[in-house]
Amino acid sequence: MSFDIDVRRQLGETEIACRIEPGAGVTVLFGPSGAGKSSVLNMVAGLLPPDAGHIRVGGRTLFDAAAGLDLKPEARRAGYVFQEPRLFPHLRARANLLYGWRRAAAVDVDGVIALLGIAHLLDRWPRTLSGGEAKRVAIGRALLTGPDFLLLDEPLASLDRPRREEILGLLERLRDDIGLPILLVTHDRGEAERLGDRIVPFGD
């Protein structure tokens, strides 16, 4: 169960090329801001079509230019936590959490809510949540879809220090308890080394 990625995509002047060999645990894509790391996650999630290459996760092919295969984003079973929470502003936290909940995946809803410590936030509107709270709801929303793998885009960015520790501990628990393949993007070396089993340098 891991990522096997080799994609290329021209975006304006810059070419984004990324190659990740299969390997166990948390894969960290590490590089400076603006290098196109988020674009790689978007390609894995199916939100940005690569020009060439392939994307396989846990033996399942999501994209293969040579074979003309390109799964739609809703069919990829990615648990994508964006850099901004992207909570739906017209839905309360509870409805946000359950938006992509797949009963068939037999996800333990109460367990996830307890793990994230968000039981007291369920009736709140997203705009009333702090950055850390919104981030936790966003992570919960991704987990409740019963994803095959997680994509985390700068999960600690724009959080103050106590929140960072809180989310960092949470991510470590996710990694150890749930055991899903995780592809994490960051520009922070400390974060990369603490969370990553493998670090893939990206950009210059």
Next chain:
Amino acid sequence: MLSAEEWGIVLLSLKVGGVAVLAVLPVAFALAWLLARVRFPGKLLLDALVHLPLVVPPVVTGWMLLLAFAPAGPIGSLLERGLGTTVLFRWTGAAIAAGVMALPLMVRAIRLSLEAVDQRLEQAARSLGAGPVRTFATVTLPLALPGVLAGLVLGFARALGEFGATISFVSNVPGETQTLPLAIYSALQVPGGEGQVLRLAAVSIALAFVALLASELVARRTGRGTHVL
């Protein structure tokens, strides 16, 4: 207060305006979607065409409708042969005139609201397993709703006030095409009609005011939290 005849005028105006905006809403939404979200050749042309009724003299718009819907016209002949009916001198014709005049305002309002919907939220919905239809129904549409309502109210107000296109397209027939502005115009031509003008004008202002208030209230209710990402 209002006489029975004047009540008839008010109700006819509400019917014409209401039917006009409700019938035009799906068209306006589709056009707004095309202009806001789709790239295609000739987009500028379509944009200009949609906005034409806003800048062309309404009388000209009415005259062009008359050409199209006359018994020998391209649409009129179809209606006559297909359904054995006509819209000339009928309230349905008045509704068509009002709808055409309201269209640009509705398209503008809906287009702006669609452009304001953060497409990153739609991406989030897709990655959470929602297909394009569910994403549209549960994310795009609710977030664009205040703009759609604003478009409806603007269009309704415009339809209630429609004069030039209506009078040149379906004439000024009491009880059939004589809406508020046309009735006020007729009353102005009659010596001693000032009382009726005053009452009908007051009703026009009251209707516009209530429509604006109602749309603001609905937008506030549905707009809970929609202003913050």
